Amino acid sequence: MEHVQKVVRSLSVAARAVGAFIRLQTLTPTVRTFSGSHSLSQNVPETLWNLGRLNHVAIAVPDLQMAKSFYKNMLGAQVSEVVPVPEHGVSVVFVELGNTKLELLHPLGDQSPIEGFLQKNKAGGMHHICIEVDEIEAAVADLKQKKIRILSDKAKIGAHGKPVIFLHPKDCGGVLVELEEA
Ligand SMILES: C[C@@H](C(=O)O)C(=O)SCCNC(=O)CCNC(=O)[C@H](O)C(C)(C)COP(=O)(O)OP(=O)(O)OC[C@H]1O[C@@H](n2cnc3c(N)ncnc32)[C@H](O)[C@@H]1OP(=O)(O)O
Numbered sequence: 001m002e003h004v005q006k007v008v009r010s011l012s013v014a015a016r017a018v019g020a021f022i023r024l025q026t027l028t029p030t031v032r033t034f035s036g037s038h039s040l041s042q043n044v045p046e047t048l049w050n051l052g053r054l055n056h057v058a059i060a061v062p063d064l065q066m067a068k069s070f071y072k073n074m075l076g077a078q079v080s081e082v083v084p085v086p087e088h089g090v091s092v093v094f095v096e097l098g099n100t101k102l103e104l105l106h107p108l109g110d111q112s113p114i115e116g117f118l119q120k121n122k123a124g125g126m127h128h129i130c131i132e133v134d135e136i137e138a139a140v141a142d143l144k145q146k147k148i149r150i151l152s153d154k155a156k157i158g159a160h161g162k163p164v165i166f167l168h169p170k171d172c173g174g175v176l177v178e179l180e181e182a
Contacts, residue, residue, distance in 0.1 A: 049139040052132035055160075055180050056094075056101040060114045060127040064091060064106040067124070071095045071102070085159050089113055092159050103130075103159065128166070128176035136163050136181040143167065155181070 061067035064082055071077040071093075080094040089112035095102035105127055107115045117127060133139045136155050144150060149168035158164030162181050169176040 047138075047142060049133050049135040049142060052134065052182050054100050055130040055132050055178075055182075056103045057129050058103040058105050058127045058178075059124060060105045060117050060121065061124040062106075062118055062122065064093060064104060067104045068093045071104070077102075083159065084108055087156060088158070094159075128178050130158075130164070130178035130180050132182040133179045134182060136165060136179060139179055140165060148172070 059067070068079050068082070072079045078096040080092075083092045083094070085092055086108060089107065089109050090105045091108045092106075093104040095104065105114055107118065114127060118124065140150055140155065148171045151166040151168055155163035155165050158178070158180055160180065164178055164180045167177040167179070
């Protein structure tokens with residue numbers, strides 16, 4: 001009899017553990033990437049666009065040559081020449097990191113969107129992150145519906161020759177987010 005009670009107790013502990021595991025699986029957010037595994041996407045409703053890899057992290061700097069020299073000579077990174085991107089009001093240096101890039105940004109022209117940021121952050125600082133998407137127009141339509149502010153009327157060509165948009169930092173947890181079509 002005691003043996004039977006032990007078996008019943010073990011079975012009920014196992015059943016509770018399975019229940020907790022299933023609840024945990026339901027609660028755990030899933031990551032959905034267009035470059036990643038399909039098995040991760042099972043809990044996510046199908047949408048017309050997908051988020052991909054981190055393309056770059058952009059850092060606004062008050063002195064582009066000094067910043068370039070820091071990454072090249074102090075950290076030993078491979079860095080590009082200065083690339084002017086007048087359509088976005090910035091000059092850029094790309095820092096290669098293997099799996100992603102840094103973009104060092106400095107204002108170009110008198111209407112630069114990073115001028116105000118550098119006035120508030122005199123030593124410079126992290127300005128935005130850029131994540132790849134597979135369908136930028138679908139992303140724009142979807143995010144507009146979700147009341148996320150898009151900071152331009154339509155996608156512009158970004159520093160890598162691909163269409164980009166920016167999302168308002170106040171709608172993205174305080175981070176300026178750029179989406180780039182891969
Ligand atoms: C080449 C290209 C590429 O990669 O392809 C690029 O990188 S172009 C990179 C440059 N282009 C862009 O950044 C385009 C998108 N950016 C913009 O439209 C603008 O910079 C905004 C993000 C809307 C900020 O505009 P503006 O400086 O005039 O406004 P503001 O100073 O009144 O800022 C409004 C509020 O947002 C905050 N705020 C401003 N810039 C921010 C940033 N980078 N990250 C996080 N928060 C930020 C301010 O502190 C302020 O918060 P409080 O009210 O709490 O004080």
